[in-house]
Amino acid sequence: MTFSITELIERKRDGDALSADEISWIISEYTADRLPDYQMSALLMAIMFVGLDAGELDAWADAMLYSGDVLDFSHVAAPKVDKHSTGGVGDKVSIPLAPMVTACGVAIPMMSGRGLGHTGGTLDKLETIPGFRTALDPPEFTRLLESTGLVLAGQSETLVPADRRIYLLRDSSGTVPSIPLISSSIMSKKLAEGLDGLVLDVKVGSGAFMKNLDDAKVLAETMVGIGTARGTSVTAVLTDMSQPLGRAVGNANEMVESIEVLHGGGPADLVEVTYRLGEEMLLMGGITDERAEARRRLEAVVSSGAAFEKLVEVVEAQGGDPAVLHDPSLFPTAANEHVVTAGAPGFVAAADALDIGVGALRLGAGREAKSDVIDPGVGITVEVNVGDEVSAGDALARIAWNDDAALAATLPLVERAFSITDGPVSAPPMILGEVP
Numbered sequence: 437m438t439f440s441i442t443e444l445i446e447r448k449r450d451g452d453a454l455s456a457d458e459i460s461w462i463i464s465e466y467t468a469d470r471l472p473d474y475q476m477s478a479l480l481m482a483i484m485f486v487g488l489d490a491g492e493l494d495a496w497a498d499a500m501l502y503s504g505d506v507l508d509f510s511h512v513a514a515p516k517v518d519k520h521s522t523g524g525v526g527d528k529v530s531i532p533l534a535p536m537v538t539a540c541g542v543a544i545p546m547m548s549g550r551g552l553g554h555t556g557g558t559l560d561k562l563e564t565i566p567g568f569r570t571a572l573d574p575p576e577f578t579r580l581l582e583s584t585g586l587v588l589a590g591q592s593e594t595l596v597p598a599d600r601r602i603y604l605l606r607d608s609s610g611t612v613p614s615i616p617l618i619s620s621s622i623m624s625k626k627l628a629e630g631l632d633g634l635v636l637d638v639k640v641g642s643g644a645f646m647k648n649l650d651d652a653k654v655l656a657e658t659m660v661g662i663g664t665a666r667g668t669s670v671t672a673v674l675t676d677m678s679q680p681l682g683r684a685v686g687n688a689n690e691m692v693e694s695i696e697v698l699h700g701g702g703p704a705d706l707v708e709v710t711y712r713l714g715e716e717m718l719l720m721g722g723i724t725d726e727r728a729e730a731r732r733r734l735e736a737v738v739s740s741g742a743a744f745e746k747l748v749e750v751v752e753a754q755g756g757d758p759a760v761l762h763d764p765s766l767f768p769t770a771a772n773e774h775v776v777t778a779g780a781p782g783f784v785a786a787a788d789a790l791d792i793g794v795g796a797l798r799l800g801a802g803r804e805a806k807s808d809v810i811d812p813g814v815g816i817t818v819e820v821n822v823g824d825e826v827s828a829g830d831a832l833a834r835i836a837w838n839d840d841a842a843l844a845a846t847l848p849l850v851e852r853a854f855s856i857t858d859g860p861v862s863a864p865p866m867i868l869g870e871v872p
């Protein structure tokens with residue numbers, strides 16, 4: 437079947453719904469390089485403004501999902517459950533969470549992304565471990581999942597090729613923040629992993645795609661709907677991203693903080709989100725049907741050292757040198773430190789996630805374009821949370837830097853991220869909701 441792309445763009449622009457055949461044709465033609473970028477961009481912009489109705493969303497998600505391979509791990513006896521975050525600042529949850537959950541009996545074929553813009557990426561953090569390989573071919577990925585129960589890798593080239601092309605185009609055409617496009621992009625990649633269940637961490641606040649709770653709920657409901665309609669259990673937890681998660685924002689420093697959590701320490705907000713998502717994964721995997729028991733099991737694998745040992749095993753299996761895990765002072769660090777201090781006494785009213793995330797990006801911890809190379813040792817340590825009382829001169833953040841120009845670009849952002857008020861401020865809750 438063939439269609440006129442100009443006519444389809446015009447119909448979408450005017451508010452018409454496209455048929456499943458038309459959507460399937462658009463995605464397969466674009467993926468095969470038979471539609472030009474300018475026409476696909478125009479269609480994506482029409483979708484940004486008009487949206488997709490339920491039938492169109494269904495067709496769009498299916499066309500994306502079946503644009504490449506769909507994995508099948510049914511021969512792996514353990515329940516296969518993954519976790520995905522919609523992205524934030526200081527969000528290193530996957531790194532302690534995945535070994536904790538696998539140590540409790542859940543297999544996790546985790547495919548993560550790289551940082552882009554102000555949001556960090558799990559792969560960049562993991563690659564600060566010397567030798568650690570995240571580019572695995574499908575046979576090796578399967579073999580490692582069978583032997584260790586946990587694989588921490590990049591997205592396979594053969595999974596959802598349509599998303600690779602469309603996401604790049606969205607990034608350069610101002611069409612990323614569309615709920616149907618984000619939901620189908622994320623869910624097609626997760627459903628292609630052959631999962632029994634998926635736990636979504638939908639971030640809400642200045643450092644997230646979704647700046648307010650209402651939009652985040654719609655995104656969560658849309659993603660849960662796409663998964664459950666295709667027979668995969670999906671739960672979404674909505675969590676705060678108005679300030680960075682944990683203290684460390686960067687790459688190597690986020691690994692160090694993740695290891696602290698695996699040893700039973702770490703900042704309270706990071707620990708709260710990690711355990712909450714872990715409980716959801718154990719419940720979804722059928723390891724227990726009691727939330728309190730799920731929590732107890734997660735605590736047990738941390739205090740016995742089994743969760744930390746699982747990370748060591750996975751790092752060795754993927755070619756990494758585990759010496760840094762045993763002695764985190766071996767992770768790369770920056771040559772210099774600049775401390776941002778409070779100018780007056782009071783209470784922290786804001787530690788803005790977006791400003792701190794963009795600050796870390798300018799420092800070299802992230803990438804503006806896909807081809808940028810990150811500096812693994814630079815980063816920001818946020819010393820205070822919203823609600824904390826400070827005295828004049830107290831450290832608000834420590835900037836670990838290597839390059840004068842990068843520090844000069846970062847400093848104003850980190851300074852303006854903090855606001856201090858006279859009266860007490862209550863700390864925002866970390867867990868803001870759940871879907872369903």
Ligand code: URA
Nearest residue numbers: 522617618619621622
């Ligand atoms: N992450 C994705 O994978 N896709 C989107 O569209 C947005 C975030």
